Amino acid sequence: MTNASLPFLPGYALTRSIGRGNTSLVFLGSAAAKPDQPLAIKLPLPATLADRTAAERFGNEVRLSLQFRHPHLVRGYAGTAFGEQAYLAMRYFPEGTLAERLESRTLPYETALRVLADVAAGTAYLHQQGAVHQDIKTQNIYLDGGRAALGDFGNTYFVSAGGNISGSPFYMAPEIYRGEASSAQSDVYSFGVMAYELLVGVRPHVGNTYEELMISHLTRFPSPVTAANRRVPRALSRLIELAMAKRPQDRPDSAALRRALLEALGEPDEQDLPDPEDVGEVPPAPRAVLGRHQHLPTAPAPLPLETVLPAAQPAKDDKAGPKSWNPFKRRK
Numbered sequence: 010m011t012n013a014s015l016p017f018l019p020g021y022a023l024t025r026s027i028g029r030g031n032t033s034l035v036f037l038g039s040a041a042a043k044p045d046q047p048l049a050i051k052l053p054l055p056a057t058l059a060d061r062t063a064a065e066r067f068g069n070e071v072r073l074s075l076q077f078r079h080p081h082l083v084r085g086y087a088g089t090a091f092g093e094q095a096y097l098a099m100r101y102f103p104e105g106t107l108a109e110r111l112e113s114r115t116l117p118y119e120t121a122l123r124v125l126a127d128v129a130a131g132t133a134y135l136h137q138q139g140a141v142h143q144d145i146k147t148q149n150i151y152l153d154g155g156r157a158a159l160g161d162f163g164n165t166y167f168v169s170a171g172g173n174i175s176g177s178p179f180y181m182a183p184e185i186y187r188g189e190a191s192s193a194q195s196d197v198y199s200f201g202v203m204a205y206e207l208l209v210g211v212r213p214h215v216g217n218t219y220e221e222l223m224i225s226h227l228t229r230f231p232s233p234v235t236a237a238n239r240r241v242p243r244a245l246s247r248l249i250e251l252a253m254a255k256r257p258q259d260r261p262d263s264a265a266l267r268r269a270l271l272e273a274l275g276e277p278d279e280q281d282l283p284d285p286e287d288v289g290e291v292p293p294a295p296r297a298v299l300g301r302h303q304h305l306p307t308a309p310a311p312l313p314l315e316t317v318l319p320a321a322q323p324a325k326d327d328k329a330g331p332k333s334w335n336p337f338k339r340r341k
């Protein structure tokens with residue numbers, strides 16, 4: 010996308026495209042009122058706005074990104090949840106996602122522990138708030154200076170309000186494969202899968218199809234983390250195995266995972282300090298001048314041919330499902 014064809018968003022200057030998902034485009038930019046603060050600005054594709062479920066998912070991400078305040082959750086500064094002016098201005102992560110980082114090299118052991126401890130802290134906060142993320146995976150972890158934040162709250166819901174079940178096949182808990190309700194313990198399972206992937210270097214469950222992955226998650230037990238990586242303390246290795254227990258009630262909670270990771274890092278269990286990058290609110294774009302975003306392509310991002318990827322391949326888009334999976338249709 011050339012500069013001349015960048016979308017127009019009143020109140021903001023967009024400088025370049027930095028990413029494209031199945032349902033939106035993401036740009037680097039800044040608010041006219043705070044030109045020195047770089048922002049990641051997410052705009053839904055026209056096809057997202059045209060599809061009720063996809064539009065609701067975008068709106069959900071906007072609302073929750075603005076609501077949650079934690080140094081290890083991607084912070085939304087301003088946004089419009091619904092309609093043709095929908096957008097989300099959020100903290101910009103110059104190092105991109107963990108999945109992107111893993112494409113070029115594996116993480117050093119201490120960095121992996123640090124990233125996992127940060128994500129466990131963000132997840133524990135969500136769970137304390139009564140929320141379930143439903144999509145913890147390397148594609149939704151954002152990096153900045155060796156620290157990490159969990160983002161993408163499109164599928165997040167509050168237990169008290171209920172929500173549609175969803176997930177990504179490489180990370181999805183057995184109960185979700187069985188069509189049962191998700192819970193904080195389903196997030197713990199996904200976290201366990203990601204922890205295994207970072208500390209062992211391969212995914213604990215692999216397959217070339219949705220069905221193969223389902224069978225693996227439902228019936229197979231990965232070898233212990235310590236068998237592949239002797240640096241991981243036995244207690245942490247055991248907790249990660251328990252996080253991937255087939256039955257939700259056998260899993261530890263996210264706070265226990267955070268404590269074990271801090272212990273492995275040799276750090277005290279202290280509350281996280283306020284986010285140093287938290288530079289405060291960005292004024293929303295003036296409503297009177299908001300209009301339809303210009304120049305957005307009308308088609309959704311093409312799905313990779315193989316939406317379910319084989320073992321140890323950093324997934325470009327893991328959010329696969331049964332063969333006819335459609336990014337604009339959330340699976341129940």
Ligand SMILES: Nc1ncnc2c1ncn2[C@@H]1O[C@H](COP(=O)(O)OP(=O)(O)OP(=O)(O)O)[C@@H](O)[C@H]1O
Nearest residue numbers: 027028029030031032033035049099100101102105
């Ligand atoms: N806050 C951010 N800082 C830096 N880069 C970002 C940020 N948010 C998104 N990106 C980039 O944009 C890409 C697309 O974002 P994202 O995956 O959230 O899109 P999406 O359309 O909402 O996703 P989905 O495919 O789940 O619908 C990311 O993979 C990442 O490279």
